[in-house]
Amino acid sequence: MGIQENLTDFLNNLPPNIKLVAVSKTKPAQIILEAFKTGHWVFGENKVQELTDKQVQLPEEIEWHFIGHLQRNKVKFIAPFVALIHAVDSLKLLAEINKQALNNQRVIDCLLQFHIAKESSKFGLDYDKAIELLESDRYKGFKNIRITGVMGMATFTENMTQVRSEFKTLKNYFDNLKKNYFSDSPAFRELSMGMSDDYQVAIEEGSTIIRVGTKIFGER
Numbered sequence: 001m002g003i004q005e006n007l008t009d010f011l012n013n014l015p016p017n018i019k020l021v022a023v024s025k026t027k028p029a030q031i032i033l034e035a036f037k038t039g040h041w042v043f044g045e046n047k048v049q050e051l052t053d054k055q056v057q058l059p060e061e062i063e064w065h066f067i068g069h070l071q072r073n074k075v076k077f078i079a080p081f082v083a084l085i086h087a088v089d090s091l092k093l094l095a096e097i098n099k100q101a102l103n104n105q106r107v108i109d110c111l112l113q114f115h116i117a118k119e120s121s122k123f124g125l126d127y128d129k130a131i132e133l134l135e136s137d138r139y140k141g142f143k144n145i146r147i148t149g150v151m152g153m154a155t156f157t158e159n160m161t162q163v164r165s166e167f168k169t170l171k172n173y174f175d176n177l178k179k180n181y182f183s184d185s186p187a188f189r190e191l192s193m194g195m196s197d198d199y200q201v202a203i204e205e206g207s208t209i210i211r212v213g214t215k216i217f218g219e220r
């Protein structure tokens with residue numbers, strides 16, 4: 001199947017309230033353009049240079065999500081146009097996003113990334129660290145970022161019981177944060193979880209945004 005058929009098929013089988021970020025990393029701009037022509041406009045990239053290269057070549061209507069680990073010194077390159085930054089895992093990064101958003105007279109939507117997988121990874125907050133961030137005076141002064149939810153990646157395993165339990169943990173964090181810190185913020189409503197191999201489980205566990213690459217664009 002071609003990319004257009006693949007994408008249309010995928011979307012037709014998705015519950016209507018789930019937002020798809022089509023993860024186009026490593027795929028050329030031409031392929032993204034083809035996908036865009038089906039009427040889908042939300043794409044995700046995980047490298048700053050690759051994203052900015054593609055962004056200038058492709059239609060302005062594309063809603064670009066940054067889904068990877070973001071280095072502070074690179075925030076300025078995506079701040080003019082990025083729609084959602086999925087993987088914010090420190091106060092320092094959030095401060096830089098706030099600064100660059102202000103420079104661009106924007107408010108940039110962000111998700112807090114949580115470490116939910118068994119695999120050791122440098123990236124992602126644990127729950128206590130997130131609370132520390134949200135209770136800091138510095139965070140409370142940020143006017144040019146908006147936290148709209150949480151993001152996480154499950155362990156890379158075929159054991160779906162484990163994956164499900166990790167997604168449950170993330171949903172739990174989301175619910176607690178909503179109740180304790182964002183009860184009066186309707187914008188805080190996104191749970192970014194689920195990739196090609198586990199998006200169905202993620203949806204069952206309450207995902208609102210899935211990030212899918214391989215299932216749509218083929219192997220990288």
Ligand SMILES: *Cc1c(COP(=O)(O)O)cnc(C)c1O
Nearest residue numbers: 023046067195196211212213214
């Ligand atoms: C690559 C990537 C995805 C998509 O992975 P697939 O298995 O190809 O669907 C999702 N999220 C993040 C953070 C990624 O880096």
